[in-house]
Amino acid sequence: MDNMIEVKNLTKRFAGCAAVNDVSFTVAKGEIVGFLGPNGAGKSTTMRILACYLPASSGEAKVAGFDVFRHSLEVRRRIGYLPESTPLYPEMRVDEYLSYRAALKGVGSRRRRARVNEVKELCGLTDVGRRIVGQLSKGYRQRVGMADALVHDPELVILDEPTIGLDPNQIRQVRDVIRNLSPKHTVLLSTHILPEVEMTCQRVLIINRGRIVASDSPEKLRARLQGGREVIAELRGDKGVVAQKLYQLPGVTSVTAEEADGWTRFRIECGTEDIRPLVFEAAARDGWTLRELRQEKQSLEDIFVALTRTEQEST
Amino acid sequence: MSVFLTLWRRELAAYFLSPIAYAFMIFFLLIMGLNFYGVVQALADGGGNIQVMQAFFTWIFFWIPMLVVGPLMTMRLFAEEKRSGTIEMLMTAPVSDTAVVLAKYFGALAFFIITWLPTLAYVAILKLCGAGSAAIDYGSILSGYLCTVLVGAFYLAIGLFCSATTKNQIIALMMGFVLVCGVFFSGIIFAFITRDASVREVALLFCSVQHMMEFARGAVDSRPVVFYVSGAALMLFATVKLVEARKWK
Numbered sequence: 169m170d171n172m173i174e175v176k177n178l179t180k181r182f183a184g185c186a187a188v189n190d191v192s193f194t195v196a197k198g199e200i201v202g203f204l205g206p207n208g209a210g211k212s213t214t215m216r217i218l219a220c221y222l223p224a225s226s227g228e229a230k231v232a233g234f235d236v237f238r239h240s241l242e243v244r245r246r247i248g249y250l251p252e253s254t255p256l257y258p259e260m261r262v263d264e265y266l267s268y269r270a271a272l273k274g275v276g277s278r279r280r281r282a283r284v285n286e287v288k289e290l291c292g293l294t295d296v297g298r299r300i301v302g303q304l305s306k307g308y309r310q311r312v313g314m315a316d317a318l319v320h321d322p323e324l325v326i327l328d329e330p331t332i333g334l335d336p337n338q339i340r341q342v343r344d345v346i347r348n349l350s351p352k353h354t355v356l357l358s359t360h361i362l363p364e365v366e367m368t369c370q371r372v373l374i375i376n377r378g379r380i381v382a383s384d385s386p387e388k389l390r391a392r393l394q395g396g397r398e399v400i401a402e403l404r405g406d407k408g409v410v411a412q413k414l415y416q417l418p419g420v421t422s423v424t425a426e427e428a429d430g431w432t433r434f435r436i437e438c439g440t441e442d443i444r445p446l447v448f449e450a451a452a453r454d455g456w457t458l459r460e461l462r463q464e465k466q467s468l469e470d471i472f473v474a475l476t477r478t479e480q481e482s483t
Numbered sequence: 484m485s486v487f488l489t490l491w492r493r494e495l496a497a498y499f500l501s502p503i504a505y506a507f508m509i510f511f512l513l514i515m516g517l518n519f520y521g522v523v524q525a526l527a528d529g530g531g532n533i534q535v536m537q538a539f540f541t542w543i544f545f546w547i548p549m550l551v552v553g554p555l556m557t558m559r560l561f562a563e564e565k566r567s568g569t570i571e572m573l574m575t576a577p578v579s580d581t582a583v584v585l586a587k588y589f590g591a592l593a594f595f596i597i598t599w600l601p602t603l604a605y606v607a608i609l610k611l612c613g614a615g616s617a618a619i620d621y622g623s624i625l626s627g628y629l630c631t632v633l634v635g636a637f638y639l640a641i642g643l644f645c646s647a648t649t650k651n652q653i654i655a656l657m658m659g660f661v662l663v664c665g666v667f668f669s670g671i672i673f674a675f676i677t678r679d680a681s682v683r684e685v686a687l688l689f690c691s692v693q694h695m696m697e698f699a700r701g702a703v704d705s706r707p708v709v710f711y712v713s714g715a716a717l718m719l720f721a722t723v724k725l726v727e728a729r730k731w732k
Contacts (some may be wrong), residue, residue, distance in 0.1 A: 216571075220574075220575060221571055221575050222729070223730045224731075241577050241579065246575040247575070248565055249572075251571045253509065253565050253568050255568030255571060255572055256569065257569060258567075259497065259501060268489065269576070271485070271489040272490070272577075272578060274486070274577060313645055366730045409708075
């Protein structure tokens with residue numbers, strides 16, 4: 169049993185409209201998977217089904233081999249779940265709350281205090297143990313939610329937008345926490361902040377309008393979606409002639425040029441082969457002054473936009 | 484079991500973590516104090532041969548707060564968790580729906596009993612003021628309190644059910660109040676106002692005022708016990724189903 173999460177043909181309808189539509193995916197043990205999608209794409213709904221909060225309309229979801237509907241308690245024992253808005257009891261103190269949650273999740277009374285201290289350390293809460301939850305800032309509350317999700321050392325951690333409302337330093341801390349979970353724990357996190365996913369996740373699931381539109385590592389996704397490469401060359405020389413010569417290089421499909429402060433910037437689209445050495449040789453041969461030569465990397469953001477937009481157009 | 488105790492402890496503690504609970508207790512005890520004062524006053528003026536605590540349990544100022552405390556104490560329990568979203572945290576923890584409902588219910592019941600405890604001082608006051616043993620019958624006082632807890636147990640269960648139907652505490656309160664009043668007044672109307680003897684006889688079995696008069700006299704009857712316990716159980720069962728209903732959608 170290598171898969172932590174197995175989702176097969178999962179569908180969830182709300183009042184006739186499908187929030188999640190025939191979704192299938194698996195997450196292996198120890199993987200950190202990012203769930204990516206625009207607002208209302210079905211990320212939270214899928215996570216809520218996995219966390220046994222909502223039932224699916226049809227299809228099947230298993231966590232650690234247990235069906236989320238039929239063996240709900242077994243599943244819930246194995247997951248740590250942080251809902252989107254981080255709901256907490258505002259009148260409790262942080263220590264009180266965490267040890268209450270630990271007890272609820274079956275952490276024995278002897279281990280409880282040690283466990284609470286461990287997660288407090290992990291999430292940077294050591295100084296606020298005596299504070300009342302309702303008086304904490306959004307960032308701290310978010311971290312209390314994280315600590316709660318981790319307190320019983322769950323096999324699977326499901327985090328719905330864990331970095332929302334945090335400042336850049338806190339985001340970095342949360343990212344470190346998540347990355348450190350990796351070998352022992354499986355993590356499924358959702359976000360719509362793309363650099364976030366590139367930095368923390370080994371695999372990305374892009375979901376749009378209730379369907380999975382892509383599932384791969386960020387690098388592979390990039391390679392797959394790019395199709396061709398794009399090379400930027402900025403040089404000084406006769407625009408027409410240079411464009412002509414560049415166009416004759418093998419594999420080049422189009423060349424566009426734009427001029428700025430005496431330099432010409434060529435955008436060369438080509439096949440999968442790297443033509444940068446050829447551009448350099450041509451420049452050396454013909455005496456063009458080359459200022460910049462680089463391959464444009466398509467960011468995950470472009471991929472995301474491309475994927476979600478084509479999906480929208482096709483429906 | 485340990486999960487139930489954890490939940491129960493939190494539910495009970497939650498009452499004392501909010502200032503509203505204290506305000507509520509003060510208000511409640513003020514009315515009960517007035518009730519006690521009024522009863523003593525009336526009896527001092529020669530109100531017939533009835534014991535002080537027996538009159539205390541049957542006066543109108545006893546019943547008015549009784550009709551509101553159930554819905555008031557329980558309106559928050561599910562409605563607030565639904566409104567703030569903490570229900571999602573609660574229901575994704577490895578706890579059964581039944582454990583959650585029962586913990587909330589017994590937390591409320593414990594708070595109800597704690598709210599009543601200070602009224603035991605009235606007995607002490609009577610004793611201190613030199614009431615003879617003929618005026619204080621501990622057995623009937625005990626059965627009076629027993630009936631109070633039974634009635635409370637039923638009304639709290641009604642209130643809890645109403646709280647589980649909505650995310651708005653005010654709606655839960657109003658709905659609970661209407662249901663409790665419905666149960667209470669239908670008993671009274673058919674027992675005391677109707678002329679039909681057979682209807683009256685049946686209705687007396689469901690009439691809380693009648694039950695209270697019997698119990699405060701010291702006459703413990705098993706039929707009202709069964710009535711209130713099964714009524715509470717029915718409402719709790721309905722509440723569990725209501726909480727489970729999110730899974731039927």
